[in-house]
Amino acid sequence: MNFWGSSIRVLSGGILGLTWVHAAHGQNLELENNASVETHGFVSQGYIKSTDNNYLGPSERGSFEFTEAGINFTYSTNENLRIGLQIFAHDLGSLGNYSPQFDWYYIDYLFWDWLGLRAGRTKLPFGLYNEFSDIDSARVPVLLPQSVYPVTSRESLLAQTGVELYGQAPLGPAGSLEYRIYGGTIFLSPDNVSASFRDFTVPYLMGGRLMWMLPLEGLSLGASIQRLRLDFDYTPTPEEIAAYQMAGALPPDFAGTLDVRVPFWLWVASAEYQAGDLLVAAEYTESRAELQSTLAVPCTRVVAKGAYGSASYRVLPWLSPGVYFSAHVPDPCGRTGPAKHQYDAALTLRFDLNEHWLFKVEGHYMNGTAQLDPALNDDAPLNTLTSSWGVLLLKTTAYF
């Protein structure tokens, strides 16, 4: 086990201890002049087993490489000003590797209910649940629908460093509107660097989300849009260079490395209905990317689409079943057979063992291989992997 592995075990142990202490004594430290410091944390351990294909890790043989831990502190000086930070570490197959990071940190000032300003590293409001995709205790499924919230894109889609304006405005009999507008950049983790792809930067990122809370209590509709550009250096392997030369794709001035720019447009349309213990949601997303480089490849403009419908209901205080169907359809360029899609039907049972501890069991029936990682599957082409397969996930989370 590496240094970070040991560190996260210490952190997890600490959070478990804090969970017990806070369950008994509370977590709000009142200071003078109505100021307060709140501390919250969580620690999760999961298990993934798939019938075929390695998914998110070495799942075919069964994998415990599915760990998350986080602790946050929020200091409120009065009703308008808030400062907070969260430290987070995770391990999911080859991702995370227990490396702790500042998940978010910010200073937030609310001028009026319709105008607030946040600066720092903040979670991206993209769709209904992007900001909460790490928060196991806040939802029924173990995995959010991967067509809209791919867990493998956590590093690039979860948070930005910059500023955000937000607010809420009543619309009288038409309900109310909530808006979020942001701009900044993403500092990508060095974990993302590979031998072929290096020096990732995001020169800019901007976007926004508008949520309309309709007069029908619990019903909301939303639209999110995001624009960003990803720049990186691409150093093809000798085999790739030979293939490009055969196809005449390499530029005449090729010197071993190519500068690549990829502007992205992403958007999501969302609908959610919550009444009592019932939660129903549906979302549709599209992402458009344009590869800009001197490399002459056939697919420079790609469009990926995804959608899902989900429902969950708390039938007993300790039991909440949930279902969803999710469909991911990547750009068809260069894809054949089962690699052209991935459909996912999921059923979850969430057991709330007590106020601070939960356990989940989740089964997936998958059709298609579009979201599988060749690197986890002996670099086999995706269209040669098993097209119909299943996944079982078990996860337990303690939180306070």
Added chain:
Amino acid sequence: MRAAIHTAVLFARRAGKRTAAPLGRRALLLCVSCLLGFCVWLGAARADEARAFQIIVHVENPLSVAERELLADAFLKRASRWPDGEAIAPVDQKFGAPVRAQFSNVVLKRSVAAVRSYWQQRIFSGRGVPPPEVESDAAAVRYVKQHRGGVGYVSSHADTRDVKVLTLR
């Protein structure tokens, strides 16, 4: 509640008298009847719940009637100020308290568990922290008395002499 059941039974009987209707349609009518009856019963149950708690504010709060929407926004921290500009300071009762479940269902229109999920989302995404929780009606009264913008809820039999009770609309 009896009225609700009676309505549903009456509706179902009328549906049943139409013997010419195919079995599928009769079953559908019966289901619709049960659903209607359930909704009426739910409404009646919620009305009963509305009487099972009192909304309390600081004695200097000029309001005498509390709009449900404003209360919901205050407790979900979507509204931060009273109409007179005073900062709202909501206080919740502990998880599992019957009065909290009643307040949550009637005012927030969500179960306590759903509200808890809402706060889990806010807490761990850095969007805010929930109102403080207190252990009893007496503690809620004490909190509201100490905060000029305080608002809370207590059971119908609680001693509210030190605070102001609002009518829920």
